[in-house]
Amino acid sequence: MSNITKKVSWSSRGDELGAAGEGTPLLNGSEQPRHSRQVQLSLDYDNIENQLFLEEERRMSFTGFRCLEISRWLICGLIGLLTGLIACVIDIVVEKLAGYKYEAIKQNIERFTEVGGLSISLILWAVLNFSFVMVGSILVAFFEPVAAGSGIPQIKCYLNGVKVPRVVRLKTLVVKVCGVICSVVGGLAVGKEGPMIHSGAVVAAGVSQGRSTTLKKDLMIFEYFRRDTEKRDFVSAGAAAGVSAAFGAPVGGVLFSLEEGASFWNQMLTWRIFFASMISTFTLNFVLSIYHNNTGDLSNPGLINFGRFESENLNYNLYEIPLFIAMGAIGGVLGALFNVLNYWLTIFRIRYVHRPCLQVMEAMLVAAVTATVSFTMIYFSNDCQPLDSEHAEEYPLQLFCADGEYNSMATTFFNTPERSVRSLFHNQPGTWNPLTLGLFTLTYFFLACWTYGLAVSAGVFIPSLLIGAAWGRLCGIWLASIASIWADPGKYALIGAAAQLGGIVRMTLSLTVILVEATGNVTYGLPIMLVLLTAKIVGDYFQEGLYDIHIKLQSVPFLHWEAPATSHWLTAREVMSSPVTCLNRIEKVGTIVDVLSNTSTNHNGFPVVMQPAKLCGLILRSQLIVLLKHKVFVELAGSRLSRRKLQLKDFRDAYPRFPPIQSIHVSQDERECLMDLTEFMNPTPYTVPQETSLPRVFKLFRALGLRHLVVVDDANRVIGLVTRKDLARYHLGKYGLEELHLAQT
Amino acid sequence: MSNITKKVSWSSRGDELGAAGEGTPLLNGSEQPRHSRQVQLSLDYDNIENQLFLEEERRMSFTGFRCLEISRWLICGLIGLLTGLIACVIDIVVEKLAGYKYEAIKQNIERFTEVGGLSISLILWAVLNFSFVMVGSILVAFFEPVAAGSGIPQIKCYLNGVKVPRVVRLKTLVVKVCGVICSVVGGLAVGKEGPMIHSGAVVAAGVSQGRSTTLKKDLMIFEYFRRDTEKRDFVSAGAAAGVSAAFGAPVGGVLFSLEEGASFWNQMLTWRIFFASMISTFTLNFVLSIYHNNTGDLSNPGLINFGRFESENLNYNLYEIPLFIAMGAIGGVLGALFNVLNYWLTIFRIRYVHRPCLQVMEAMLVAAVTATVSFTMIYFSNDCQPLDSEHAEEYPLQLFCADGEYNSMATTFFNTPERSVRSLFHNQPGTWNPLTLGLFTLTYFFLACWTYGLAVSAGVFIPSLLIGAAWGRLCGIWLASIASIWADPGKYALIGAAAQLGGIVRMTLSLTVILVEATGNVTYGLPIMLVLLTAKIVGDYFQEGLYDIHIKLQSVPFLHWEAPATSHWLTAREVMSSPVTCLNRIEKVGTIVDVLSNTSTNHNGFPVVMQPAKLCGLILRSQLIVLLKHKVFVELAGSRLSRRKLQLKDFRDAYPRFPPIQSIHVSQDERECLMDLTEFMNPTPYTVPQETSLPRVFKLFRALGLRHLVVVDDANRVIGLVTRKDLARYHLGKYGLEELHLAQT
Structure with a gap:
């Protein structure tokens, strides 16, 4: 996969990919010409605490x-x-x-x-x-x-x-x-x-x-x-x-x-x-x-509303829980299938559909196909249902049905997906033929799968819920035909929707709460949770979640919650990047410019050392750039120029779009000047000894939001630097620890 | 307050207090004779990672x-x-x-x-x-x-x-x-x-x-x-x-x-x-x-159930929100009053009611007074209400009312508090006279305040809700008498209950969600949140939350979420305990026993150093005790005894009740032996340089669950140790940073 991952970026543009594999320094990408590169930078949390910052904090009153x-x-x-x-x-x-x-x-x-x-x-x-x-x-x-x-x-x-x-x-x-x-x-x-x-x-x-x-x-x-x-x-x-x-x-x-x-x-x-x-x-x-002209009726808290599930009608029993779990497993399998198909499709798109005009054409093609398929399905469906005044459809299509009846395939296709979901949850038993639902599930599954990843703004939640609700209701109808105790298919539609969504996105805790809040009924908490859990376990067996696939395809150094379980035998020494480019506390401007321009030292942070190699601070690329821009130099002779004292404000004004090093002109004379980094570096960066185990390093990164961790020996000498990317490489595959090849971003 | 805090412990027993102020080492207190001391130990999260542990983790398969x-x-x-x-x-x-x-x-x-x-x-x-x-x-x-x-x-x-x-x-x-x-x-x-x-x-x-x-x-x-x-x-x-x-x-x-x-x-x-x-x-x-003979009706998810708030009847409008906020403020004031009274009472109890028999007598007195007051209130109340077959009271007392009527004071007093809360939320307008509610609020407020802190197992949630619901409903009745748009006092009872509870316990996020889940109606989320927020802000102005007061009275080294805002000028050097007792990697048994027995070195962790003072690990008191107990000694001559290799299991079996050092007998010969700590110490303890600011140290403690943080100089020499207690001392008072005097526990 590494061959592929090296060639992808968020915009999925082929013409921008050339540089990615070649180790160009991808920093400050946000300032580069639009459309030229789409890179990922890391946020910096840890190293703000320099002397300027501390002074401000100390000055600040209660x-x-x-x-x-x-x-x-x-x-x-x-x-x-x-x-x-x-x-x-x-x-x-x-x-x-x-x-x-x-x-x-x-x-x-x-x-x-x-x-x-x-x-x-x-x-x-x-x-x-x-x-x-x-x-x-x-x-x-x-x-x-x-x-x-x-x-x-x-x-x-x-x-x-x-x-x-x-x-x-x-x-x-x-x-x-x-x-x-x-x-x-x-x-x-x-x-x-x-x-x-x-x-x-x-x-x-x-x-x-x-x-x-x-x-x-x-x-x-x-x-x-x-x-x-x-x-x-x-x-x-x-x-x-x-x-x-x-x-x-x-x-x-x-x-x-x-x-x-x-x-x-x-x-x-x-x-x-x-x-x-x-x-x-x-x-x-x-x-x-x-x-909607009923001010104060606060019953529409969200864009999607699942409608009210009354516990009287839609109760569940203990013996139904195995059924729910089975549905969760189905959701997991179908979700994994969806993800696999979409993964292939995405690879295809990355390779062949990378020009904007091609992307637009694909989107238009999908739109046309969607309309045609929907129309065909409605046209050939002969599932007519009597028009019910109570549960009035928004746009009932009579088509070839008798008067007073409507085409029930149209309730699912000829409607916004949100309304279709709600109909599937709440309509009376018997509103749809099993055949209608089956056909709908099948076509909508492939349509949704094709649609995700198009160059349009759109979410995958509702299509997932809709697919799930359709086959869930199908399950409900089937169960009702076996025994009359399972009378209401709406409940199964809900469970199916949860299972399908869980199988695709694999979110857990938050999704349970979201679904419970959307149904407005806490009674369904336990079944929804069990279903999502099953869907996740089953789905993870086959393929990752949809979002994770897309994140991985961008080869982003994404850190998961914990270090892989079996990584205790790795230590900071094995993980770290080494050798590290260090700067002296008083450093020549020329050296700094060279370091920043050098494409092979593409770190964002540099340890600052006193001779001999003893760590005394850490300074960020962005800080150095601001210093260079404001020419905070000390002349070689040691006499300080009457330079304006740099304020924290100067850093803040530059945030977050720091100029690239290429845009800063430093004359040959200035190259010979010195820069005193003492005031601007973080004087107490986080450090670890080289024997520290990977899980411990990982925990430091995650818990403190670190970006750089300096590895020191027992005399406080810098021997390496751990960055986010060094950690993101390790990954728990099916057969144990795997090392990923992340793109050189 | 420091004088008081030194004299308290969880059991509030006077006879156990003697030692607390005198700096006795309060470690391993859990093994000391029952009733003799009630001390707080800290949990250890950080230093488990010694060689034994790492070996086990590395051996463990996927x-x-x-x-x-x-x-x-x-x-x-x-x-x-x-x-x-x-x-x-x-x-x-x-x-x-x-x-x-x-x-x-x-x-x-x-x-x-x-x-x-x-x-x-x-x-x-x-x-x-x-x-x-x-x-x-x-x-x-x-x-x-x-x-x-x-x-x-x-x-x-x-x-x-x-x-x-x-x-x-x-x-x-x-x-x-x-x-x-x-x-x-x-x-x-x-x-x-x-x-x-x-x-x-x-x-x-x-x-x-x-x-x-x-x-x-x-x-x-x-x-x-x-x-x-x-x-x-x-x-x-x-x-x-x-x-x-x-x-x-x-x-x-x-x-x-x-x-x-x-x-x-x-x-x-x-x-x-x-x-x-x-x-x-x-x-x-x-x-x-x-x-309850209706299997499968899952409508009683909790011990307390607020009943169903239907959004049709109990809607709220935008203009009511200021009213809710005002009620939140009232709740904050009343809650602070409750807490102040309870604080005084607790001090009184600590000083004078510390014997078990006195405590039992106080509890019995409160029981008798509660019954008498309730009875008197019911007896003198002439608030009669017609018996309503729909909202049947559990135990309607007719008393001096006409036939078909009942005494409405009795619905609040002559009932379990949970039922009273529910009645206050849901009963029809007009069920209570304002006078009845006012008297009830007043008496119950003082009864509840007196009760909290008695030597009985009991919670303060329901009494708080009940007090709040009573005065909230009173507000509702008063509002309804002004304008008929505020027809339903039940809504105000809910808001009052939230305000009172928030004013007393000062929990925020979780309490909002708990109350929303208990009402089963997400519509009330925003008002409840605003009310709790107001109650907290107003209450915090006067006095801390009830739980925090009681925690503080125990002078527990409790760490809050963040370091006090104005503490940036403090560094690790100023905060740390120094000098620290360090141990050598190969240390004499006698020295270790002396260190552990010494009452002035009452730390739980000891840095392990190589000469000259260079940090190489950290070992816990509990680990040393297990080592001493199993006599893992190296003879002076250097020849290793054929001792059993200590397993991780030995540490686990001793957990969590490690014997005190006094119970371990070490002979004079054994005192001359050596102990090799290399295998048992944590080889990579967390360290910080001495200039690290307090907020940064604090964040390390909280985010990683640390117990000991070694402060080192730039050559990795130990110069101090920060413990939880060193951090808990600093506290943001009304006028800025304050240093607490924690008891020497």
Whole structure:
């Protein structure tokens, strides 16, 4: 796989791949020309604590800290509010546009059903889908490729400590929102929920910095938060707010953020994340209640709402639990199949479909095929059901059914996927023929699989739920035909949906809570949990989760929760990169420029040593660049220039887009000057002795959010440096510890 | 306060206090004679990784790790099951006994209402309460003082890393369960929910070790888990299962454990904790449904059930939110008042009520007073309400009311507190006179305050909810009299209950989720959160939370989440203990015995050095004791004795009750032998340079669960040792950083 992984980047662009395998220094990629490279940087948490920073902290009074804390709460409230509003916009626009679309097609079909010529309806449907998807796909492919897909893998990486360039920019947000509207309205087998998580994260990154580089507007507030640690905390709040708005699941949102992002559990942070989530779901709920003209009816907390599962009707019994577990296993197998197919498809896309125009064409093809398949399925279905005034369908298609009846295949295909899911959960027994459901599952499975990975903004949650709900309901119908005690297939639809989703994404704790919150019934907690657990165990046997596959295909140095279990025999000495480029405390400018320009020393942090090789600090590439840019030099003679003293503000203003070393001009004279790093380096970097075991090193990295760990011998001399990539190489395969070949990013 | 804090221990026994202030080495206290000392030890997480351990880990195959993982799941399932069953037992026994009691008193009152002589009823009531409380109190005071109270402060300490002796023993569990039944049936102003958390923790500690030292039974399973890290993980699962069973809140339970216990968020662990919680609430629900003869009706997930809040009836509007926040502020003030009063009372108790017999007498006095006050209130109340067949009261007292009416004061006083809370939430508007509610709030407030801290097993959750629900409903009635839009006082009862509970215990995230899960309605999430937040902010202005007060009174080295904000100017050098007792790698037995016996070197860990003072490892007191016990000596001549090679098993068998150094006899000859510590010490202890700032040291401690951190200079020479107590000293007071004087424990 290493051959492949070396050639991939988030945008899946072939023309950008040349350099990746050749060891170019991929730092500061975010400043390189757009579309030229898509690389992953790591966030830096650990080494902010230099003398300037400590001085500021020491100067700050108790009141100062309190003000900071209040600002954090304020920002989180704002994140929740804006995320909620974005969710509202998406929801309302999608509903409106989809309404127009389905209304138009429905009228058209009704007109042509009697007289013949339904092919015109098909063409109308296909063209409508086609156009919407084209707009969405062009936006994504040409303007912001990182907005493709659900964004969850990118956010997972970001929260893990790997920075995907441009992933939290305003432009990405705009493209994402427009893109998701287009793809959902365009009738693709996608959901609008996943992208909410990404949107929330972007909102958070923007609001917390108090400025927008894209809009070139700096409000001069929240400057304290312009560093990786703080920004990441807010981004996790934003992601939580996104989940919360998408599923009406504030607690699930918090758990999602923690599951994906938390390293060290911080109570105040969690509490703020929860606040953002609450505000987000409340805003969505409130605005939608006004929009639907029943202000104050807070029963729509999320974009998707599973409807109310009343425990009286939908009870389960102890003896049903084995059935649920079996369904979980089915979900695991089907999920793994989905992932394998999608993996192959992704490899194919990486190799052959890498130009934006090709990507747009593929998306349009999928849109057309989706419309055609849906139409064909509806056309040839003869599953007619009486129109029920109570459970009125939104767009009932009569087609060839008798008067007062409607085509039940159309309830699943001719509808937004969210509504289809809800119908599958709650419609009366007997609403669908088993054949209808079977055919629907089959076609939708392949459509969804084909769709994921297209250059459109779209999520995989809802299609997964829909597939699962369909075969789950099928199971329910089948069980009901065996014995009448299993009367309600809706319950099995829910379990099937959970199993399928779990089998595909393999999230565990947070997904249980999200689903429980979406059903609004805690009674289903245990079955859903068991189902997700089974799906995960079974699915993991065959293939990784969908997000992990896509993360791995980018060869991101993603750190899992714990070091592989069997890695105790590895020590820091074996894992570390060595030799390390060290800098002297007083170093020649020329040396520093050479080190930074040298493509083989592509580390982000450099140990600072006193002779002989004794560690006295650690300095970051970004800090050195700011120093060079401001020419903080000491002349060779030792007489200090009347240079302006560098402030913490200078570092913050440069954050997060530090210029590349190539853009900084250093004259030959200046090369001979010296730089005193004492004030700017972190004087107390984390160190470990060389015999430290890998799990211990790993734990330090994960628990403290480290980026660089200096390995020293017993006289405190630098002998190596462990970076995130050194750790991410080790991986527990089926047969024990494996070493991955990560791309040279 | 430091004068006081020095004199307190968990059992609040005066006769044990003498030694505490005098710097006796309080290690291995758990092995000292019962009742003689109640000390806190710290758990050790960090230093297990010695050569023996690493060898075992390296020998272990991939399958071995998988088996361990499966055992962990098994244990968690078992913990959930047993905790659920214990909750069932408590619930059923309390309901039965309380039923008999109230039935008997009711009949007695009815008999004497007409003919006069109600004083006989009062005496009957008082005597019944009296006897139950006496039994419970004797159990606690004489047999296991650590079972007093709710146990939540103790579990908080345990999860924080401080070990309270005997807190997770089987005997404690038995006393706790019997004690809580007696005190609830005895009519005290207490709940049975808090103790469930402690019970769950004890179950977990027992099950996970595969043996009971009390019963002298070793099943020889789960030996791998016989160390602090693993045991603590299981205890946090147990605590979560306890919360889950108490409130029907599995997610709340997980969050409780995380809030109180987690340092490093571990996904698999959290998932297992969730599993235990789910099983626990499911078991309780299932067994109770069988008991109540409607098998499969899973609507009683917890000991307390707030009943169903239907969103149609009990909606809230945006303009009500300021009202909720105001109620939160009231809750904060009342909670702080409660805490201040209880603080004084506790000080009084520590000084004067320290003998078991006095404690029992106080408990009996409170029982009698509670009965008398309740009776008086009911007797003089003339708030009669028509008997409503729909909302039938469990024990309606007619007393002096007309036929078909009942005394409404009796619904609050003449009932288990859980039922009273539910009535306050759900009864029709107009069920109570405002006067009745006001009087009830006032008396119950003082009764509850007096009760908390008695030598009985009992929780403070339900009384707090009850007080809050009463004044909340009062607010609701008052609002309804102003404008009819605030029609339903039940909603305000809920908000008041949340405010009062939040004001007393100051839990935040987990409490919100617990309350939301208990109401079964996610719509109330935002108001409850805002109310709890307000209550916390307002309350913290006056006084700490109740649990924190009690923890502080024990002068436990409890570490909060973050270092105080203004502590950046402190460095490791200023914080550390120095000089440190170091041991040589090959050390004389006599020296080791002297070091361990020396009362002034009461550390639990000792740096191991090579000459000259260069750090090469860290060894724990417990490890040294095991080595001494097994006489792992090297003779002076250098010829090794044919000693048995010490196995990891020897350490595990001794865990957790290591013998005190006094019990180990070392002859004069043996004193001259040498001990080679190389194999047993942790060869790579965590170290920091002396300039490291306090927040950074703090973060290392919290994130990695450290116990000892060696401070070294730039040549890796030991210059100090930071322990948990060194960090716990610093505390953010109202006016900035304060240094506490912790007792010399």
